Amino acid sequence: MQNILITGGTGLVGTKLIELLLLKEYSVTVITRNINPINRNPAVKYALWDIEKDFIDIAAIQEADFIIHLAGSGVVEKKWTKAYKNEIVDSRIKSSDLIVNSLKKITHKVKAIISSSAIGWYGADSKSSYAFKETDLNENSFLGNTCRDWEESITEASQLGIRICKLRTGIVLSNKGGALAEFIKPINYGIAAILGNGNQMVSWIHIEDLCRLFIYTIENDQLEGSFNAVAPRPVSNKTLTLTLATVLRRNFFIPIHVPIFLLKIIMGERSIEVLKSTTVSCDKIKELGFTFYYPSIEPALKDLFSTKL
DSSP: OEEEEEESSSSSHHHHHHHHHHHTEEEEEEEOOOOOTOOOOOOHEEEEEETTTEEEEEHHHOOSEEEEOOOOOOOSSSOHHHHHHHHHHHHHHHHHHHHHHHHHSSSSOOEEEEEEEEEGGGGOOOOOTTTTTTSSOSSSSSSHHHHHHHHHHHHHGGGTOOOEEEEOEEEEEEESTTTHHHHHHHTTTTTEETTTTTTTTEEEEEHHHHHHHHOOOOOOOOOOOOEEEEEESSEEEEHHHHHHHHHHHOOOEEEEEEEEHHHHHHHHGGHHHHOOOOOOOOOHHHHTTOOOOOSSSHHHHHHGGGGGG
């Protein structure tokens, strides 16, 4: 039984990923700042780390065959003050540095590190019918540079002979929270809130496909480098919103466009990301054999909210 060490294992993606790993009979260790006995999964081991104090449970690393690195403060949850921007960056870079520096100091058996990244790497669409590929340079912006530094910080482990995969994740669709929770709030009141003109493209992925992709990169040792973790068929914000409203309320809703100026007032600098059109290609991972269960938006949403149909 191979052991998977997961950072960020108590979050949205980590919780689902652990569920799938246990079904495949992997041993799982979650490394966390706080071991809460109420929320502990009896099938999972837990270990402590403290990024600010540069502390990590060395025994947990020594037991690991693979590391899945998901840790990082949320990007859209809070306003981008200077302090929170620093937290977004530090939670990613410092955690990667702690992992890599610890591996340098000890004897271990880690074969690969699979690190989360994000399509914030890319800028806004500028060419008609073009989808960003992994070879495209990062955008010179806060998120673009954060993703670049994030990926570089974990790539340093490749100097230790460890295989590194980085999954540039799109908008994760889940019925347990995340981005869809914000879409659903107005829909519950019969309003489909389309952001701006709604034409901006959203590169998304069903949470089960994302977790399957993490496992796929573990189990296929020829995979290395960066991969876009997005579904094959991106959709506009308008299509996503109206499809979700139809799945949840059939025809009992009113579409309303939320003006750009209002989004800027409410969200501040973060509004750049919800209004940005980013079309991202998943051709690289598909050509390497990965099959998506949910390539299209309507079946994906129906799967997530089937109990409400």
